[in-house]
């Protein structure tokens with residue numbers, strides 16, 4: 001066995017630790033909770049000069065995984081991390097990586113895929129990948145996250161398929177545990193192989209290949225290949241597990257089985273919940289019950305033979321999944337059933353969905369499910385079903401909601417409108433369209449927005465991108481919005497608004513809509529990285545909406561990661577300062593200049609520190625959309641939490657205290673001179 | 685390794701600790717440090733799990749620490765459901781959070797408050813055990829340290845962690861704030877007021893709460909929509925979660941409206957978070 005040391009690590013840290021120990025050539029990155037930290041730890045090690053890898057922050061998850069594909073086709077070892085919607089945004093590229101036979105590794109800190117938005121655990125992201133040709137390993141503990149990351153690359157390179165390591169978002173990603181890691185990184189390298197096995201490379205100019213060709217009837221053969229590789233992986237994995245056990249003393253298998261080998265009742269369940277279920281197995285066995293737990297470590301290739309051996313003599317199997325297949329049996333319940341039809345026995349399979357949206361799963365919960373299977377069909381009526389939900393609740397059917405507020409009339413919000421002079425006194429009594437929210441004290445987002453909205457009269461409909469603005473306003477079942485509001489995921493607000501505006505205009509034309517509405521999109525600066533294409537689209541179509549970007553110079557909702565708006569040298573959780581890296585390496589993105597190329601009629605920048613200007617811009621913006629034009633505005637918006645600044649300074653940080661380095665000033669001056677020239681020469 | 689006895693052990697061999705605080709209080713760092721000491725100096729095992737929503741400054745959050753002897757399998761994750769020890773970083777949390785749910789008999793509860801232990805017992809409805817109260821906010825201000833320092837000190841003391849080891853760990857963790865932190869640490873243990881409470885028929889043990897609410901699948905609006913009329917979050921008068929708030933003196937107000945400019949919180953006249961930008 002090799003030398004190992006004890007460390008305290010979270011699941012995310014464990015993944016990063018393995019990435020660092022493996023010595024990958026590159027990582028493509030885009031943040032999403034709960035997996036964001038993996039790249040942050042890796043980048044910290046990089047900035048400190050502890051490792052040498054290319055660390056590329058993409059404009060989206062799809063960009064990140066495409067960068068990973070580029071690294072892999074050029075012969076590099078490349079890794080990525082994601083969760084939930086992030087995985088789905090990569091979805092275009094994920095089956096392609098399998099089809100192209102590129103052995104990259106993707107860490108998936110699982111999170112439910114959903115709307116309404118929830119950032120907690122659920123396996124719907126994992127379930128989506130099951131048919132995409134990825135070797136899939138499930139890590140139920142923090143220790144396993146480390147170990148399986150190392151094993152994943154080894155098997156991936158052995159069969160030329162991409163590999164996925166799935167661990168529970170929050171339950172494992174944010175659990176801090178005592179684990180063991182190898183003392184000497186070289187040992188890990190040795191296990192994996194110091195260099196990747198030789199494969200075709202794009203950089204081989206001496207012997208060129210065409211990758212990703214166009215294929216017609218031949219395509220079916222690539223599918224056969226993927227399946228053959230899976231079969232090969234099934235054969236190789238026991239050997240790799242054994243080899244790893246020799247090095248580490250930790251043995252992994254296709255299935256983790258815990259309890260009575262000849263048990264009558266089994267609970268089939270994945271990842272962290274399987275750990276908690278072991279406690280329930282112990283308790284029930286003390287009672288003399290014949291139960292066991294079965295939890296697959298390898299999900300793809302599906303170890304059907306091992307599953308058959310383990311389950312065929314079991315009378316009742318409850319397959320509990322953190323995901324549901326609506327209107328049909330659940331994923332793994334189906335797969336277990338399909339395996340068992342090969343046996344002569346008639347086992348009973350019950351299917352339950354649990355733990356979605358991060359609901360915790362404790363030993364008591366496992367005990368409940370075991371008892372359900374033990375007693376079936378002598379169970380309460382609502383449990384007498386093959387498929388069902390555990391932990392969902394009906395609610396109080398008799399509850400009659402009481403109105404606490406009334407609609408805002410257009411008259412109430414039409415104050416000081418159209419006047420040349422801004423009168424704060426008159427505006428002071430204007431009702432709030434956005435009520436109490438839970439943003440950090442001193443957050444600039446709502447001071448800007450509040451002030452802007454005082455310059456907008458009449459009815460308003462909001463579209464928010466994902467970010468702090470949506471998160472702090474709409475925690476179910478409460479809302480801060482007295483006016484209609486729609487959040488349609490991270491980066492889709494502008495296109496979503498376009499759709500709603502089209503319908504609005506249609507109704508107006510048909511004379512079915514009396515209310516005149518101003519449509520306002522609110523997005524963070526990050527939303528305009530990942531959603532840049534959609535903003536540009538709305539501008540090019542000149543759709544009549546006001547898009548407001550609060551520029552807090554980072555992805556703040558997810559913990560302060562790099563946004564392209566960030567300043568040169570700005571430190572982010574994924575762009576650290578150290579001997580090898582000095583924070584952000586490029587100057588700040590200029591969204592207004594990017595949009596200038598769309599020839600949108602009105603683009604502005606403002607801050608509540610200059611409130612008269614901001615209010616006049618709001619009025620102009622509304623006038624423009626009423627005339628049918630697209631408007632984009634950018635607010636400078638302090639984020640005391642992630643800037644580490646005193647909330648009291650608020651906008652004064654902008655006026656006086658912003659430590660503007662010379663390099664940034666020079667760049668700003670250069671851009672300004674360009675604008676001045678353009679202004680002086682209208683033909684430019 | 686030092687001889688050490690866990691103060692509590694549940695059926696699986698764990699001492700369960702819950703730290704409840706507001707985002708920005710440093711509860712996570714406190715848990716991290718305690719667990720580090722438990723592993724590195726006392727050779728214990730267990731874990732700590734933070735509840736991570738997307739913690740904004742001032743919103744309620746918690747961290748759970750589980751401690752056991754090395755060799756005990758660590759199988760649960762997520763927040764502890766049945767804490768033996770409870771550390772409450774803000775008095776308001778006693779009123780707003782259902783902290784007594786799942787709390788074990790003969791618990792140890794530490795609260796940052798100016799109130800005394802018996803008053804806290806009534807507010808908390810503690811079934812039985814020991815309550816320690818301390819004005820941790822004041823200690824943090826006086827020593828220019830942070831709130832998590834005095835809270836950490838009292839918890840470490842109640843856990844029976846050797847003081848010297850804890851102090852050394854604090855010094856290493858925050859070298860630049862060492863003096864201030866250690867001053868806060870020393871002051872906290874001395875200033876805490878402690879009282880024991882026997883079981884009381886009016887304060888029974890409460891089972892851990894199950895996640896549930898009046899709105900479920902039977903009465904949820906299509907697509908999980910929220911009715912703005914009934915479910916608007918109107919500001920309510922309440923204690924500020926953090927720090928100080930300006931006093932509004934109507935008689936001195938000239939109705940210029942300028943205070944509106946920086947105010948990020950609609951309805952701040954009744955609900956103010958104390959960012960102090962308007963003054």
Ligand SMILES: Cc1ncc(C[n+]2csc(CCOP(=O)(O)OP(=O)(O)O)c2C)c(N)n1
Nearest residue numbers: 032085467468490524525526527555556557
């Ligand atoms: C497709 C997708 N990728 C990533 C995320 C995770 N995510 C949610 S909000 C956010 C950051 C938003 O940044 P910004 O738009 O600047 O708003 P802020 O957080 O600063 O309010 C990220 C990365 C997501 N929800 N969906």
Ligand code: SF4
Nearest residue numbers: 439440443468639640
């Ligand atoms: S994290 Fe920053 S942007 Fe988000 S609510 Fe807090 S201060 Fe505002």
